[in-house]
Amino acid sequence: MEFESRREASPEAEEERYDVFVQWRRGKPHEYAETINASDPEMAFLLARRNVDLRSEPLSIWVAPRSSMVQSELGDSTLRPSTDRSYRSVAHYAHGGDYGSEEAAEEAAEEAGQ
Protein backbone atom coordinates (compact mmCIF):
# COMPACT_ATOMS: atom_id res chain seq x y z
CA MET A 1 0.00 0.00 0.00
CA GLU A 2 1.10 3.53 -0.55
CA PHE A 3 1.42 5.42 2.66
CA GLU A 4 2.14 9.05 3.25
CA SER A 5 4.29 8.15 6.20
CA ARG A 6 5.40 5.10 8.10
CA ARG A 7 3.43 6.29 11.07
CA GLU A 8 0.24 6.25 9.09
CA ALA A 9 1.06 2.73 7.95
CA SER A 10 1.33 1.41 11.47
CA PRO A 11 -0.63 3.47 13.95
CA GLU A 12 0.62 2.73 17.41
CA ALA A 13 -2.80 1.72 18.62
CA GLU A 14 -2.78 -1.34 16.40
CA GLU A 15 0.71 -2.52 17.11
CA GLU A 16 2.18 -4.02 20.19
CA ARG A 17 5.71 -4.49 21.43
CA TYR A 18 7.02 -8.01 21.45
CA ASP A 19 10.23 -8.89 23.23
CA VAL A 20 12.40 -11.43 21.45
CA PHE A 21 14.54 -13.97 23.34
CA VAL A 22 17.14 -16.09 21.62
CA GLN A 23 18.98 -19.21 22.71
CA TRP A 24 22.37 -19.26 20.98
CA ARG A 25 23.92 -22.41 22.46
CA ARG A 26 22.66 -25.68 23.82
CA GLY A 27 22.28 -25.58 27.58
CA LYS A 28 22.50 -21.78 27.70
CA PRO A 29 19.56 -19.63 28.68
CA HIS A 30 17.42 -17.64 26.23
CA GLU A 31 18.72 -14.08 26.19
CA TYR A 32 16.82 -10.91 25.46
CA ALA A 33 17.71 -9.95 21.88
CA GLU A 34 15.45 -7.16 20.67
CA THR A 35 11.97 -5.70 20.64
CA ILE A 36 9.70 -5.98 17.61
CA ASN A 37 6.60 -3.96 16.81
CA ALA A 38 3.91 -6.18 15.36
CA SER A 39 0.16 -6.49 15.04
CA ASP A 40 -0.09 -9.98 16.54
CA PRO A 41 2.04 -12.92 17.73
CA GLU A 42 2.17 -14.59 14.31
CA MET A 43 3.55 -11.47 12.62
CA ALA A 44 5.88 -10.85 15.56
CA PHE A 45 7.33 -14.34 15.21
CA LEU A 46 7.77 -13.97 11.42
CA LEU A 47 9.52 -10.62 11.80
CA ALA A 48 11.60 -11.74 14.80
CA ARG A 49 13.13 -14.61 12.86
CA ARG A 50 14.26 -12.28 10.08
CA ASN A 51 15.50 -9.58 12.45
CA VAL A 52 17.88 -11.69 14.53
CA ASP A 53 21.30 -12.64 13.24
CA LEU A 54 20.67 -15.95 11.49
CA ARG A 55 24.32 -16.30 10.54
CA SER A 56 25.08 -16.92 14.21
CA GLU A 57 22.72 -19.88 14.01
CA PRO A 58 20.28 -19.38 16.86
CA LEU A 59 18.84 -22.59 18.30
CA SER A 60 15.51 -21.26 19.41
CA ILE A 61 13.55 -18.01 19.41
CA TRP A 62 10.78 -16.90 21.74
CA VAL A 63 8.55 -13.88 21.29
CA ALA A 64 6.23 -12.58 24.00
CA PRO A 65 4.08 -9.48 24.17
CA ARG A 66 5.70 -7.14 26.66
CA SER A 67 2.27 -6.48 28.15
CA SER A 68 2.02 -10.14 29.18
CA MET A 69 5.11 -9.91 31.37
CA VAL A 70 4.75 -8.95 35.02
CA GLN A 71 7.56 -6.55 35.84
CA SER A 72 9.05 -5.03 38.97
CA GLU A 73 9.43 -1.30 39.24
CA LEU A 74 12.80 0.40 39.28
CA GLY A 75 14.08 0.73 42.89
CA ASP A 76 11.67 -1.86 44.24
CA SER A 77 12.78 -2.11 47.89
CA THR A 78 11.50 -5.66 48.28
CA LEU A 79 14.30 -6.78 45.98
CA ARG A 80 16.88 -5.95 48.67
CA PRO A 81 17.51 -7.72 51.98
CA SER A 82 15.69 -5.92 54.78
CA THR A 83 18.26 -6.43 57.53
CA ASP A 84 22.04 -6.32 57.60
CA ARG A 85 23.43 -9.70 56.72
CA SER A 86 27.01 -8.68 56.11
CA TYR A 87 28.14 -11.13 58.83
CA ARG A 88 27.37 -13.86 56.29
CA SER A 89 30.28 -12.80 54.12
CA VAL A 90 33.90 -13.65 54.81
CA ALA A 91 34.85 -10.07 54.04
CA HIS A 92 33.08 -8.96 57.16
CA TYR A 93 35.51 -10.92 59.37
CA ALA A 94 38.52 -9.81 57.38
CA HIS A 95 38.06 -6.48 59.08
CA GLY A 96 38.98 -7.83 62.46
CA GLY A 97 35.57 -9.12 63.27
CA ASP A 98 34.52 -5.70 64.27
CA TYR A 99 31.07 -7.03 64.57
CA GLY A 100 28.52 -4.45 65.33
CA SER A 101 30.40 -1.45 64.07
CA GLU A 102 28.27 0.17 61.38
CA GLU A 103 31.30 1.51 59.57
CA ALA A 104 32.88 -1.93 59.31
CA ALA A 105 29.63 -3.49 58.20
CA GLU A 106 29.18 -0.93 55.46
CA GLU A 107 32.71 -1.36 54.29
CA ALA A 108 32.30 -5.11 54.26
CA ALA A 109 29.02 -4.90 52.41
CA GLU A 110 30.61 -2.65 49.81
CA GLU A 111 33.45 -5.08 49.23
CA ALA A 112 31.11 -8.04 49.10
CA GLY A 113 29.06 -6.24 46.51
CA GLN A 114 32.04 -5.74 44.19
Add this chain to the structure above:
Amino acid sequence: MSLDVPALSSEVAKPFLLSLADDELVMGHRLSFWVARGPTIEVDNEVAAIVQDELGHARLWYDVVAEAGETIEDLAFGRPAGQRRNTVLVEAPMADFGETIVRQFLYDRAEELFLSAIRDGDDAELSARAEVALREEAFHREHADVWLDHLSETEESRAHLEAGFEACLPRSRDLFAFPEGTSQELVEAGVLDRAIPTLHTEWIEEVVSTLSDLPLDVPLRTSPIENDAADIPDALEGEPATNGRLGEHTDELVELAENGFTEF
Protein backbone atom coordinates in the same frame (compact mmCIF):
# COMPACT_ATOMS: atom_id res chain seq x y z
CA MET B 1 37.17 -24.31 -11.93
CA SER B 2 34.91 -25.73 -14.56
CA LEU B 3 31.71 -27.36 -13.46
CA ASP B 4 30.49 -30.76 -14.49
CA VAL B 5 26.97 -30.13 -15.69
CA PRO B 6 26.07 -32.75 -18.33
CA ALA B 7 22.52 -31.40 -18.64
CA LEU B 8 23.93 -28.19 -20.15
CA SER B 9 24.69 -30.10 -23.34
CA SER B 10 21.00 -29.71 -24.11
CA GLU B 11 20.41 -26.61 -26.21
CA VAL B 12 17.42 -25.48 -24.19
CA ALA B 13 19.06 -25.86 -20.76
CA LYS B 14 20.98 -22.59 -20.82
CA PRO B 15 18.04 -20.41 -21.97
CA PHE B 16 15.82 -22.11 -19.38
CA LEU B 17 18.23 -21.57 -16.48
CA LEU B 18 18.79 -18.01 -17.67
CA SER B 19 15.03 -17.50 -17.45
CA LEU B 20 15.11 -18.51 -13.81
CA ALA B 21 18.13 -16.33 -13.09
CA ASP B 22 16.53 -13.36 -14.87
CA ASP B 23 13.32 -13.88 -12.86
CA GLU B 24 15.27 -13.80 -9.60
CA LEU B 25 17.40 -10.82 -10.57
CA VAL B 26 14.49 -8.62 -11.64
CA MET B 27 12.30 -9.73 -8.71
CA GLY B 28 15.10 -9.11 -6.22
CA HIS B 29 15.86 -5.73 -7.76
CA ARG B 30 12.22 -4.61 -7.74
CA LEU B 31 11.72 -5.85 -4.16
CA SER B 32 14.70 -3.87 -2.96
CA PHE B 33 12.52 -0.78 -3.48
CA TRP B 34 10.92 -1.56 -0.11
CA VAL B 35 14.16 -1.50 1.84
CA ALA B 36 13.72 1.56 4.07
CA ARG B 37 10.26 2.15 2.59
CA GLY B 38 8.24 -0.65 4.24
CA PRO B 39 5.53 -0.09 6.84
CA THR B 40 8.04 -0.54 9.70
CA ILE B 41 11.77 -1.04 10.11
CA GLU B 42 11.13 -4.66 11.07
CA VAL B 43 9.36 -5.19 7.74
CA ASP B 44 12.24 -3.47 5.91
CA ASN B 45 14.62 -6.01 7.40
CA GLU B 46 12.35 -8.89 6.54
CA VAL B 47 11.99 -7.80 2.92
CA ALA B 48 15.73 -7.09 2.69
CA ALA B 49 16.38 -10.69 3.73
CA ILE B 50 14.19 -11.91 0.87
CA VAL B 51 15.95 -9.56 -1.57
CA GLN B 52 19.25 -11.15 -0.60
CA ASP B 53 17.80 -14.61 -1.11
CA GLU B 54 16.46 -13.80 -4.59
CA LEU B 55 19.70 -12.16 -5.74
CA GLY B 56 21.65 -15.09 -4.29
CA HIS B 57 19.52 -17.51 -6.30
CA ALA B 58 20.10 -15.43 -9.44
CA ARG B 59 23.86 -15.84 -8.88
CA LEU B 60 23.47 -19.62 -8.50
CA TRP B 61 21.99 -19.94 -12.00
CA TYR B 62 24.06 -17.27 -13.77
CA ASP B 63 27.15 -18.93 -12.34
CA VAL B 64 26.22 -22.35 -13.64
CA VAL B 65 25.47 -21.21 -17.22
CA ALA B 66 28.31 -18.70 -17.58
CA GLU B 67 30.65 -19.79 -20.35
CA ALA B 68 34.42 -19.31 -20.38
CA GLY B 69 35.22 -15.61 -20.16
CA GLU B 70 31.65 -14.70 -19.23
CA THR B 71 31.02 -13.28 -15.75
CA ILE B 72 27.89 -13.29 -13.63
CA GLU B 73 27.80 -9.51 -13.99
CA ASP B 74 27.92 -9.73 -17.79
CA LEU B 75 24.89 -11.99 -17.74
CA ALA B 76 23.01 -10.07 -15.07
CA PHE B 77 23.58 -6.50 -16.17
CA GLY B 78 25.02 -6.63 -19.66
CA ARG B 79 22.21 -8.17 -21.70
CA PRO B 80 19.67 -6.06 -23.61
CA ALA B 81 15.99 -6.61 -22.82
CA GLY B 82 15.44 -8.61 -25.99
CA GLN B 83 17.83 -11.31 -24.75
CA ARG B 84 16.24 -11.57 -21.34
CA ARG B 85 13.83 -14.36 -20.51
CA ASN B 86 12.20 -13.34 -17.23
CA THR B 87 8.43 -13.38 -16.77
CA VAL B 88 6.73 -10.00 -17.26
CA LEU B 89 5.15 -10.56 -13.81
CA VAL B 90 8.31 -9.26 -12.13
CA GLU B 91 8.94 -6.25 -14.40
CA ALA B 92 6.82 -3.38 -13.07
CA PRO B 93 8.35 -1.11 -10.44
CA MET B 94 6.96 -1.64 -6.94
CA ALA B 95 4.53 0.98 -5.69
CA ASP B 96 1.86 -0.72 -3.61
CA PHE B 97 2.61 -3.04 -0.70
CA GLY B 98 -0.53 -5.13 -1.30
CA GLU B 99 0.40 -5.67 -4.94
CA THR B 100 3.93 -6.58 -3.87
CA ILE B 101 2.65 -9.34 -1.61
CA VAL B 102 0.42 -10.71 -4.40
CA ARG B 103 3.32 -10.61 -6.85
CA GLN B 104 5.59 -12.40 -4.38
CA PHE B 105 2.94 -15.03 -3.74
CA LEU B 106 2.38 -15.79 -7.46
CA TYR B 107 6.08 -15.67 -8.27
CA ASP B 108 7.48 -17.61 -5.32
CA ARG B 109 4.98 -20.44 -5.75
CA ALA B 110 6.11 -20.84 -9.37
CA GLU B 111 9.77 -20.58 -8.41
CA GLU B 112 9.36 -23.24 -5.76
CA LEU B 113 7.85 -25.61 -8.33
CA PHE B 114 10.67 -25.03 -10.84
CA LEU B 115 13.25 -25.58 -8.10
CA SER B 116 11.62 -28.76 -6.85
CA ALA B 117 11.54 -30.16 -10.41
CA ILE B 118 15.26 -29.37 -10.84
CA ARG B 119 16.13 -30.82 -7.43
CA ASP B 120 14.36 -34.04 -8.38
CA GLY B 121 15.95 -34.07 -11.82
CA ASP B 122 18.97 -36.15 -12.89
CA ASP B 123 21.74 -33.57 -13.00
CA ALA B 124 23.65 -33.68 -9.72
CA GLU B 125 25.10 -30.17 -9.91
CA LEU B 126 21.80 -28.51 -10.82
CA SER B 127 19.96 -30.59 -8.24
CA ALA B 128 22.36 -29.53 -5.47
CA ARG B 129 21.93 -25.86 -6.38
CA ALA B 130 18.13 -26.15 -6.42
CA GLU B 131 18.29 -27.80 -3.00
CA VAL B 132 20.22 -24.83 -1.59
CA ALA B 133 17.72 -22.33 -3.00
CA LEU B 134 14.73 -24.35 -1.81
CA ARG B 135 15.88 -24.08 1.80
CA GLU B 136 15.04 -20.38 1.64
CA GLU B 137 11.80 -20.83 -0.24
CA ALA B 138 10.01 -22.18 2.83
CA PHE B 139 10.43 -18.77 4.38
CA HIS B 140 9.18 -16.99 1.28
CA ARG B 141 6.11 -19.19 1.33
CA GLU B 142 5.45 -18.32 4.96
CA HIS B 143 6.02 -14.61 4.24
CA ALA B 144 3.36 -14.64 1.49
CA ASP B 145 0.92 -16.71 3.57
CA VAL B 146 1.18 -14.54 6.68
CA TRP B 147 0.90 -11.28 4.77
CA LEU B 148 -1.98 -12.43 2.55
CA ASP B 149 -3.75 -13.48 5.70
CA HIS B 150 -3.12 -10.22 7.51
CA LEU B 151 -3.95 -7.99 4.57
CA SER B 152 -7.27 -9.84 4.23
CA GLU B 153 -8.42 -8.41 7.53
CA THR B 154 -9.64 -4.91 6.65
CA GLU B 155 -11.72 -3.59 3.82
CA GLU B 156 -8.97 -1.21 2.76
CA SER B 157 -6.23 -3.84 2.67
CA ARG B 158 -8.52 -6.32 0.88
CA ALA B 159 -9.01 -3.70 -1.85
CA HIS B 160 -5.23 -3.48 -2.28
CA LEU B 161 -4.90 -7.27 -2.57
CA GLU B 162 -7.78 -7.51 -5.03
CA ALA B 163 -6.27 -4.76 -7.19
CA GLY B 164 -2.96 -6.61 -6.90
CA PHE B 165 -4.45 -9.84 -8.22
CA GLU B 166 -6.20 -7.97 -11.01
CA ALA B 167 -2.87 -6.47 -12.10
CA CYS B 168 -0.71 -9.56 -11.55
CA LEU B 169 -2.81 -12.46 -12.84
CA PRO B 170 -2.66 -11.40 -16.52
CA ARG B 171 1.09 -10.80 -16.20
CA SER B 172 1.67 -14.24 -14.71
CA ARG B 173 0.44 -16.00 -17.83
CA ASP B 174 3.93 -16.30 -19.26
CA LEU B 175 5.44 -17.95 -16.16
CA PHE B 176 5.22 -21.40 -17.78
CA ALA B 177 4.93 -20.32 -21.45
CA PHE B 178 8.33 -21.55 -22.64
CA PRO B 179 9.03 -22.06 -26.35
CA GLU B 180 7.61 -25.15 -28.02
CA GLY B 181 9.57 -28.31 -27.25
CA THR B 182 11.44 -26.85 -24.27
CA SER B 183 9.63 -28.92 -21.71
CA GLN B 184 10.19 -32.30 -23.31
CA GLU B 185 13.83 -31.62 -23.98
CA LEU B 186 14.46 -30.44 -20.41
CA VAL B 187 12.94 -33.63 -19.04
CA GLU B 188 14.94 -35.79 -21.46
CA ALA B 189 18.15 -33.96 -20.53
CA GLY B 190 17.43 -34.57 -16.85
CA VAL B 191 17.16 -30.87 -15.96
CA LEU B 192 13.56 -31.36 -14.77
CA ASP B 193 11.90 -34.42 -13.32
CA ARG B 194 8.50 -33.48 -14.74
CA ALA B 195 7.05 -31.52 -17.64
CA ILE B 196 6.47 -27.77 -17.49
CA PRO B 197 2.71 -28.12 -18.20
CA THR B 198 2.54 -30.38 -15.12
CA LEU B 199 4.22 -27.66 -13.03
CA HIS B 200 1.77 -25.17 -14.50
CA THR B 201 -1.18 -27.29 -13.40
CA GLU B 202 0.30 -27.64 -9.90
CA TRP B 203 0.74 -23.87 -9.74
CA ILE B 204 -2.85 -23.19 -10.83
CA GLU B 205 -4.08 -25.61 -8.16
CA GLU B 206 -2.06 -23.84 -5.48
CA VAL B 207 -3.20 -20.39 -6.53
CA VAL B 208 -6.87 -21.41 -6.75
CA SER B 209 -6.68 -23.21 -3.41
CA THR B 210 -5.03 -20.24 -1.64
CA LEU B 211 -7.56 -17.84 -3.15
CA SER B 212 -10.49 -19.99 -2.07
CA ASP B 213 -9.29 -19.67 1.55
CA LEU B 214 -9.12 -15.88 1.43
CA PRO B 215 -12.08 -13.52 1.77
CA LEU B 216 -11.22 -11.80 -1.51
CA ASP B 217 -13.26 -11.08 -4.58
CA VAL B 218 -10.91 -12.17 -7.36
CA PRO B 219 -12.65 -13.29 -10.56
CA LEU B 220 -10.69 -16.18 -12.03
CA ARG B 221 -12.83 -16.37 -15.11
CA THR B 222 -12.82 -13.70 -17.76
CA SER B 223 -15.29 -15.46 -20.07
CA PRO B 224 -18.47 -17.44 -19.37
CA ILE B 225 -18.21 -21.21 -18.83
CA GLU B 226 -19.14 -22.97 -22.04
CA ASN B 227 -19.52 -26.48 -20.68
CA ASP B 228 -19.03 -28.42 -17.46
CA ALA B 229 -15.57 -29.61 -18.39
CA ALA B 230 -14.22 -26.10 -18.81
CA ASP B 231 -13.40 -25.47 -15.18
CA ILE B 232 -9.91 -24.14 -15.83
CA PRO B 233 -9.73 -20.54 -14.63
CA ASP B 234 -8.83 -18.63 -17.77
CA ALA B 235 -7.54 -15.66 -15.77
CA LEU B 236 -4.60 -17.94 -14.98
CA GLU B 237 -4.23 -19.94 -18.14
CA GLY B 238 -4.95 -17.65 -21.08
CA GLU B 239 -2.36 -16.76 -23.71
CA PRO B 240 0.14 -14.19 -22.42
CA ALA B 241 -0.20 -10.78 -24.10
CA THR B 242 3.55 -10.30 -23.70
CA ASN B 243 5.67 -13.42 -23.27
CA GLY B 244 8.90 -12.76 -21.39
CA ARG B 245 10.02 -16.35 -22.02
CA LEU B 246 10.27 -15.45 -25.72
CA GLY B 247 12.20 -12.25 -25.06
CA GLU B 248 9.10 -10.01 -25.25
CA HIS B 249 9.08 -7.41 -22.50
CA THR B 250 7.35 -4.31 -21.20
CA ASP B 251 8.98 -0.87 -21.48
CA GLU B 252 9.65 -1.07 -17.74
CA LEU B 253 12.18 -3.86 -18.25
CA VAL B 254 13.68 -2.25 -21.36
CA GLU B 255 14.39 0.83 -19.28
CA LEU B 256 15.84 -1.23 -16.45
CA ALA B 257 18.14 -3.14 -18.81
CA GLU B 258 19.24 0.10 -20.46
CA ASN B 259 20.19 1.75 -17.20
CA GLY B 260 21.99 -1.43 -16.09
CA PHE B 261 19.78 -1.93 -13.03
CA THR B 262 20.97 1.27 -11.43
CA GLU B 263 17.51 2.78 -10.90
CA PHE B 264 14.17 1.69 -9.53
